Amino acid sequence: KEPASKKGRKSKGDKENHRRSRRSPSVSNDNENTEDGFDAKEYKTSYFLPLTKLNDHITCQICKGYLIDATTVIECLHTFCKSCLLKHFEDKDNNCPQCGELIHQSHPSHYVAFDRTMQDIVYRLVPGMFAEEKRRRYDFLRRQNKKQGIIDEPMPGKKEEVLDVGPMYKCYQTKPEVSHHRQGDQTMVELSPSPGLGKIGRNIVRLHSMATINTIKRYLALCLWNDVAKYQELDVFCNNELMGKDFSMKFIRMTRWEKA
Secondary structure: OOOHHHOOOOOHHHHHHHHHHHHHHHHHHHHHHHHHOOOHHHOOOOOOOOHHHOHHHHEOOOOOOEOOOEEEEOOOOOEEEHHHHHHHHHHOOOEOOOOOOEOOOOOHHHHEEEOHHHHHHHHHHOOOHHHHHHHHHHHHHHHHHHHHOOOOOOOOOOOOOOOOOOOOOOHHHOOHHHHHOOOOOEEEEEOOOOOOOOOOOOOEEEEEOOOEHHHHHHHHHHHHHOOHHHHHHOOOEEOOEEOOOOOEHHHHHHHHHOOO
């Protein structure tokens, strides 16, 4: 029998194996980190990124400035300033200014959408841009009011900034002919809802000749259900013929009414 004093003792080899087993987890973790290229010591919870690194993503490719009223082409998802894009449609062509893809042959503005998320990102990234844009719009409103003899209201004091990129004035506060094309070619339309849809307040409306069926459908949805978003549930017929959503009043007048 072994002496009592030697009971429970570990041999030299057992002690060495025990040391190795204690060290092995840390060694294996280090190997895993180096294999994955991840070093916990170099990991950071936040980073500083120069704004110039993001400029290509938050600037308009037409004016080369930061996006204002960011508007995205639905087909190719390229984004521009709203005024820049509409001016491009009016002065040049109906193609995307960046990739050249045709947006629509006659009504490209119907296939673009306001990109609120992108505009909020721009306002948050560029210091003071929101306040400056707000001041510019207020100055523009004052000039418009001065032309019409309207007394200016004082600019509201500094409050908590809310990212509202919509216009700071109502369309009816400016000259109607500026925003509604009332000096252009006009068309009178009589609307007769089918039985079951209900009645509308004004069934005879006057539209610009370039207004489309989509405009009428939005008006009807607002009158019938007080919800413009439901305009896609409506169909518009002329002389028992279904009208396409992009048909303009001038096109219908020349091809349908005159023949009737």
